[in-house]
Amino acid sequence: MTQTLSEQILSQAAGRRVKAGELAVVTVHRAMTVDSIAPEVIDVLHDQLHVDQVPHPDRCAIFIDHVAPAANVATAEGQLRARRFAQTQGIEAFYDAGAGICHQVMIEAHLVAPGTIAVGSDSHSTTYGAVAAFGTGLGTTDIALAFATGKTWLRVPETVRVDFIGELNAVSDAKDIVLHLLGEVQADGFTYQAVEFHGATALSLASRMTLCSMTTEMGAKAGLIPPDALTRRYAPVPTWLRVEESVNYQRRLTLDLDEIAPLVACPPRVDQVLPPRELQDVHVDQVFLGTCTNGRLQDLHQAAQLLEGRHIAAGVRMIVIPASHATLQAATADGTLATLLAAGATLGPPGCGPCIGRHLGVLGSGEVCFSTGNRNFAGRMGAPDAQIYLGSPQTAAATALRGVITDPRDIA
Amino acid sequence: MNRIWLFGSAIDTDQIIPGRYSPYMTSEDELARYAFIERRPDFAPNVRPGDIIVAGKNFGCGSSREYAPRALQKCGIAAIIAPSFARIFFRNAINLGIPLFEADLTELVADGERATLHLEPPRLTTAQTAYPLPRPPAFVEEIRAEGGIVAYVQRYRRFPGERPAGTAVPSAPVVQS
Numbered sequence: 001m002t003q004t005l006s007e008q009i010l011s012q013a014a015g016r017r018v019k020a021g022e023l024a025v026v027t028v029h030r031a032m033t034v035d036s037i038a039p040e041v042i043d044v045l046h047d048q049l050h051v052d053q054v055p056h057p058d059r060c061a062i063f064i065d066h067v068a069p070a071a072n073v074a075t076a077e078g079q080l081r082a083r084r085f086a087q088t089q090g091i092e093a094f095y096d097a098g099a100g101i102c103h104q105v106m107i108e109a110h111l112v113a114p115g116t117i118a119v120g121s122d123s124h125s126t127t128y129g130a131v132a133a134f135g136t137g138l139g140t141t142d143i144a145l146a147f148a149t150g151k152t153w154l155r156v157p158e159t160v161r162v163d164f165i166g167e168l169n170a171v172s173d174a175k176d177i178v179l180h181l182l183g184e185v186q187a188d189g190f191t192y193q194a195v196e197f198h199g200a201t202a203l204s205l206a207s208r209m210t211l212c213s214m215t216t217e218m219g220a221k222a223g224l225i226p227p228d229a230l231t232r233r234y235a236p237v238p239t240w241l242r243v244e245e246s247v248n249y250q251r252r253l254t255l256d257l258d259e260i261a262p263l264v265a266c267p268p269r270v271d272q273v274l275p276p277r278e279l280q281d282v283h284v285d286q287v288f289l290g291t292c293t294n295g296r297l298q299d300l301h302q303a304a305q306l307l308e309g310r311h312i313a314a315g316v317r318m319i320v321i322p323a324s325h326a327t328l329q330a331a332t333a334d335g336t337l338a339t340l341l342a343a344g345a346t347l348g349p350p351g352c353g354p355c356i357g358r359h360l361g362v363l364g365s366g367e368v369c370f371s372t373g374n375r376n377f378a379g380r381m382g383a384p385d386a387q388i389y390l391g392s393p394q395t396a397a398a399t400a401l402r403g404v405i406t407d408p409r410d411i412a
Numbered sequence: 413m414n415r416i417w418l419f420g421s422a423i424d425t426d427q428i429i430p431g432r433y434s435p436y437m438t439s440e441d442e443l444a445r446y447a448f449i450e451r452r453p454d455f456a457p458n459v460r461p462g463d464i465i466v467a468g469k470n471f472g473c474g475s476s477r478e479y480a481p482r483a484l485q486k487c488g489i490a491a492i493i494a495p496s497f498a499r500i501f502f503r504n505a506i507n508l509g510i511p512l513f514e515a516d517l518t519e520l521v522a523d524g525e526r527a528t529l530h531l532e533p534p535r536l537t538t539a540q541t542a543y544p545l546p547r548p549p550a551f552v553e554e555i556r557a558e559g560g561i562v563a564y565v566q567r568y569r570r571f572p573g574e575r576p577a578g579t580a581v582p583s584a585p586v587v588q589s
């Protein structure tokens with residue numbers, strides 16, 4: 001009997017052959033938490049589990065990214081606890097304020113590997129499927145248990161197979177692919193399931209990360225790109241991990257990338273998608289280029305291409321937050337940053353920025369933001385009646401130039 | 413009798429408790445006060461232990477924040493009944509020992525209606541009607557019976573789905589008496 005990629009990875013980590021629907025207890029190769037959740041994880045470890053020393057510090061990781069650098073005394077003290085905890089536990093994979101967003105750094109710093117399991121106290125841990133790892137988000141208690149035991153328990157998910165055909169045009173982004181998919185299957189379309197994206201060979205690692213990160217918005221447990229030459233350039237792929245013939249997928253979908261055009265998710269739901277040309281009367285106050293979904297060098301490049309030699313519209317503020325320190329350095333070195341700044345953008349320290357409305361660009365009542373992030377729920381970035389539209393870096397740049405939501409093809 | 417709080421579909425974790433009100437930004441002691449603070453400001457001041465949330469599909473979608481179900485637990489919510497739940501919320505609620513039932517009662521009950529939740533057998537009773545609720549999978553009931561996943565692993569020395577032998581789940585320290 002053949003297996004999906006998730007079944008293969010979970011079988012290896014469980015030490016027995018498992019299939020969709022079963023409960024499996026699996027080795028966790030990497031468990032990570034972030035500044036906003038770490039204090040709770042530490043509390044559960046100490047107060048409820050009575051663990052003084054985690055058994056596998058080399059399989060843990062901690063990131064200061066959600067409110068980094070600290071915005072007030074409460075967050076500063078939470079970060080202090082996380083920092084001390086990493087030190088006393090011997091957790092070397094500790095990334096302090098400014099290093100970048102957990103998901104970006106997990107892949108950049110090779111903290112995840114193909115065929116392994118990585119769990120994070122952040123829902124977008126599905127991102128690791130970009131390098132053929134089984135990544136999934138868990139809550140505080142589950143992460144504390146993973147720190148305490150090196151294991152977790154999972155229901156082996158059924159798999160939806162999405163086949164890409166055709167080729168993505170230059171004006172569209174992986175974000176547009178995933179927004180298209182969201183419009184089709186809706187925000188609960190893949191609940192409890194894993195998604196495999198086949199035919200993604202032409203997509204860069206950055207694009208793969210965008211795709212896998214957004215599977216969370218469809219309710220998926222994991223999103224995986226089958227290993228190929230690009231995956232092997234990233235890290236060795238175990239020989240047992242490969243796409244098998246006649247696998248029993250729960251559902252199959254085909255997406256023609258030739259048909260993909262810019263799309264925008266309208267507040268307050270990520271699956272409410274419309275072409276930007278139908279939103280031309282929406283005036284924006286703030287444009288945010290960043291997040292674990294679209295804050296990478298490729299994204300900054302795409303925005304800079306449109307902004308080069310131009311200036312953002314009066315009355316618009318544009319915040320650029322590179323996903324990691326490495327991204328910031330590369331964008332500085334190759335002039336991308338200079339282009340963005342010359343166009344009138346401003347720069348925030350690598351991290352989550354205003355994505356969850358805690359600092360560095362919180363929205364006031366009635367304000368409208370165009371973000372390259374992944375969630376546009378009411379109240380996500382600030383005032384509950386602020387509006388968040390989501391789209392690709394190119395659509396964000398075009399929107400910043402005009403001050404209203406704009407299709408990048410309409411910037412001559 | 414308690415009351416029903418009726419919500420629509422796709423109630424995301426930012427509606428249950430916005431990230432700005434997380435214990436990280438405020439304090440754990442205030443958590444219950446912030447439940448539905450912007451979505452439904454009358455909730456936290458008026459909710460009573462034993463009250464029930466009835467909602468539409470995909471309840472709890474969005475972030476992995478465990479403080480969302482924890483805020484509802486601190487308010488004393490007896491159960492959440494919805495046709496479907498987002499996966500991380502579902503798991504967090506199970507881990508915390510909050511009863512969840514997959515059923516669609518949104519068209520059958522009214523907001524503010526008096527009701528009582530019974531666990532054995534699972535049902536919701538109002539003045540006129542008893543609505544049977546589907547029994548959750550056995551492992552979910554076992555975790556709830558222990559009061560949550562931490563108590564479960566401490567009692568059984570293993571995770572759900574794991575064979576009892578050869579496990580290394582930490583147990584509570586032996587209390588010297």
Ligand code: SF4
Pocket residue numbers: 066101102103122124291292293351352355356373374
């Ligand atoms: S950038 Fe936004 S979505 Fe990504 S990890 Fe940070 S807060 Fe979460």
